[in-house]
Amino acid sequence: MERRRRQIRAFRKRRELMVVADRTDKIRGGDVLAFVTLRNERVRLPYFLRYYRDMGIKHFLIVDNGSDDGSDDYLASQPDVSLWWTGASYKRSGFGIDWMNWLLRKYGTGHWTLTVDPDEFFVYPFCDTRPINALTDWLDTYEIRSFPAMLLDMYPKGPVDQTPYVEGTNPFETACWFDSGNYMISKNSRLQNLWIQGGPRARVFFADRPEEAPSLNKIPLVRWERGHTFVSSTHMLLPRGLNAVYDEWGGEKASGCLLHAKFLSTLPQKVAEELERREHFANSREYKAYAEAMSEQPDLWCKWSEKYINWRQLEILGLMSKGNWA
C-alpha cells in the first residue's frame, strides 16, 4: 500500500522536474549509476564527481533544487551528468525522495544504483583495489539486491570553519576524525530495517534528547527494479526485504560506510541558509541544533576520536564488514 502511494507520489512529482541536460542515452547496460539531489554545492562538486568516477560510476543523474551558485552550469557541462532542475519544495517532495524515486524508476531499473548526497562518500570493502563493478558483480552472484553503508560523520580537530575547504580537494584531509564506538542500534519492526543513532552529532548536539538524534543507517546501493521505492531518505526501502541487509544469527554480512563530509567550513553558511528555507526534516530541528551549538564554536574532536586511514581500519573497528567477500 505504502509502496503504491509512494510510487504515485513520485509519478506526480515528475512534472516538477525540468530537463536541463539529458545524456541518459549514454547509459549502457551494466553501468552503475549515481542519483543525487543537491542545492548550492558548487564548491564540493569537482571532488565529488572525481571520487565517484574513479570508483567506476558511469553516469550521474542529478536533481538541482534551485541552486544559485553556479552548480547548475557546472553540472550541465559535464559529459557524464544528466541534470534536472526544480524550484519546487524540497520538504514537500519527501526531502527529495519523490524525485529520486521517479528517476530511479525511469533510468535505474535493471541497474545497480547509488543514491547519495553530495557530502556522502561511499566506502566499501576493497574499495582501494577493486572498482565498484567488482562489488556489484559479487552481489549479483549471491543474488543480493541491496547493500548497506552506515553514515559516518567526519569532523576536523577544532572549530569547523578553522580551515576553509578548497574546491577540488579531499574534504577528509581536514575532516579526518570520527567516532568509532558509540553507536546505538534498534530494529524497526515495521520495515525490518535497523535504526542506528550515535556518533558526534548524538553526543554533542542531542545528548539530552537522544531520540531526536539523526539516523545513520543507510542503504545507498540498490539493484533497482520497477517496484522498488525509498521510503525515508535512503534510510529504508520498500519492499521490506531490501532492508534485510544484516544477519540475525550471529554472522556478518558485507557492508560499507558513507563518509559524511558535513562538518566542513561550508557548514555555518549552509546552516544559516537552511534555517531560512525551513525545508528540512522535522522542522529542520537538526539545523536549529547546529545553529545553537555553532555559535559556541564547538569542537567535535575529543581525545578518543579516531583518525581515518582506510576501509580496513573501519572494518577492524567493526563499523563495516567484508562479510564473506575475500
Add this chain to the structure above:
Amino acid sequence: MSVGFIMMCHTAFDRAAQVARHWAEAGAPVVIHVDKRVSGHDYASFNRALADLENVSFSRRFKCEWGTWSLVQAAQAASEQMLERHAEVRHVYLASGSCLPLRPLKDLTDYLDARPYTDFIESVTTTEVDWTVGGIGMERFTLRFPFSWKKQRRLFDRYVDLQRRVGFKRSIPDGLVPHLGSQWWCLTRQTLSAILQDPDRRHYDSYFERVWIPDESYFQTLARLYATSIESRSLTLSKFDFQGKPHIFYDDHLQLLRRSDCFVARKIWPKAERLYATFLNTRTNTPKLAEPNPSKIDRLFHKAVERRIKGRPGLYMQSRFPRKDHENGKTSAPYSMFQGFSDLFENFDGWLSKNVGARVHGHLFGPERAEFAGGETMFNGCLSNNPTLRDYNPKAFLTNVIWNSRGERQCFMYSPRDTQQDIDWFTATDPNAQISVISGAWAVPLFRSNQNFAAIRREAARLQQVELHHLSILRSMYVKARVRIWTMAEFIENPMEPLQTIIDEISPRATRRLTEVPQMVDLTGFGQFLQNLKNQGMQPRLMGDFPVGDDPNPQQKRRGRPYLVK
C-alpha cells in the same frame, strides 16, 4: 607435448580466448565447449578470435544448466574429440573459461611427465564430504531429481521430501562406489579412454543422467574403476564457500596467487586486468618444480566464511545485529560486575585496580553519570558519560564499553541505586560476565547518611525491592554468567577468601596472593540501624544476621599483615 586442455565456456569469451591462446601458443592443444545457450553471434566471434590457431578446436555444443547431466555430456564430447584428434596427449586437463594458468605450461608438463600414470581428480566417498549443496550427500545417488534446484526450488525440496518419506531408492549399478569431488580434473589418456569406451558406458550414463550434479560425481566415481594411481586432489585451485559459490580472485590477490604455486586458478573476475596481464605473460616466471601449496589462500577464504557465518562475538553493527540468544557472544570479552563492594569498602575501585590488570570503573550506570575509570568524561570509542544518552540504549552502552576496550578487561561497580536495571537479564545470561554480589550492602551508605529516618526507610524498601528482583534473575535457571552471591554478614566474616577467588578468576596467571585488604567502612552500630529499620516496620532481609550490639569489628582487619585462610 603431453597435456591437452578442455575449456568449458559460457561467458567472458574475450578472457577465455586469451587463456586458450596462451596454452595453444605454448603448444598444448585446446578443445573448447561453448554453452549452446550462447548466441550465434558471440559464438562466431569467439571462433574467429582463435581461428588462426591450429591446435584449438570447438566441440559439439550442449545446453548447459547448472547441476545437470548436460555438463557431463559436454565434457564427454570434448574429451572424445581431444583423444581422437591429438594422439600425442597423455593428460587431459578439464578447465573452465574463467580459469587462469598461474605457472608456465612447461612447469605443468614437467610435473605431469614426472607422474605419467597419475590421475589428478578429487574423488572422495560421500561420507567424507561436508560441502554438498542443500545437505544432500549420498541421496544424490539414490533419489530422483526431475526439478531444477535453481529455478524450481520448492518443487525440488518437496519431491526430495516425498521420496524420503516413501522410502524410494534408486539402485546403484553394480561395482560402482559413489565418489564426489571438484569437477576440475586432469586424467590420463588411459583412464579417460577407459571411461569413455567402457562397454557398460550406456548403462552408467543412463544411471548418472538422473543423479543430482553429476559433473561432481561421474568422472569422480568411474575413475575409481580404472585408474591405477589416483591423486585425490584437483590441480585447479578452486574454492567454494558455504553456499556452494566459487570464491573469486581479483587483482589484489596477485601475490597470494603467485606464492600458491598452483598451476591453474578459478574463478577469476573477468575484469581483473592485472591478473591476466601478469600470469599470461610467461616470461615473468622461471620454471620450477614446486608443489602447489594453496594453504594461505585456503586460510583467507576459510576466514571469510567464518566471518559470514559466525561473525565477531560481541559486535553489534549495521550488518550484524543478532537476535536475542543467537548472539554467538553477547559481549566481546570477559568483564566483572561488583555489586555492594563499593558500599562496604572504602576506595574499593582503587584497591581493585592495584590488584588486577584491568580497567576499573566506578558505577558505569550511576544515576548522575557513567563513572568511567579515572573520572574521565569520555571513554574509548568516544563514549560519553552523559546519563541520558547512556540510558537511551543501555545494552548498546555496555556492549560498546566492552567492544571498544578489547584486549583490556573491564570491571565496574553496580548497585540497586544505579538507574539501569534493564541490563540485568542481559548480563545474567552472558557467559562473559562475572557477577559478584554482596547482598544488602546498599544499606551501608544509608546507615552512614545524614537523612531523616523516614526517608531512609523509604529508600531502603525501594533498594531492597530492586535487589530482590536482581537476585531472582541471578538465581534463575537461565543464568550463564559466573555469579557469586554472599549476604553482607557472610562476607564480612571472612572477606579475604571470596576476594582472592574473584581476583584469581580475573587474572588467573597472577600467582601473587593478596597482601592488602581493602579497608572496610566502620560498621559500629549497623546492627542497631537494621533493628531500627525493623522497628519502623521494614524487614531488611538481604544482609544476613547482624545481632544488635554484637557489632562486626572490621578494625582487626586493619593490621599490617593480613591473616589469610588458605
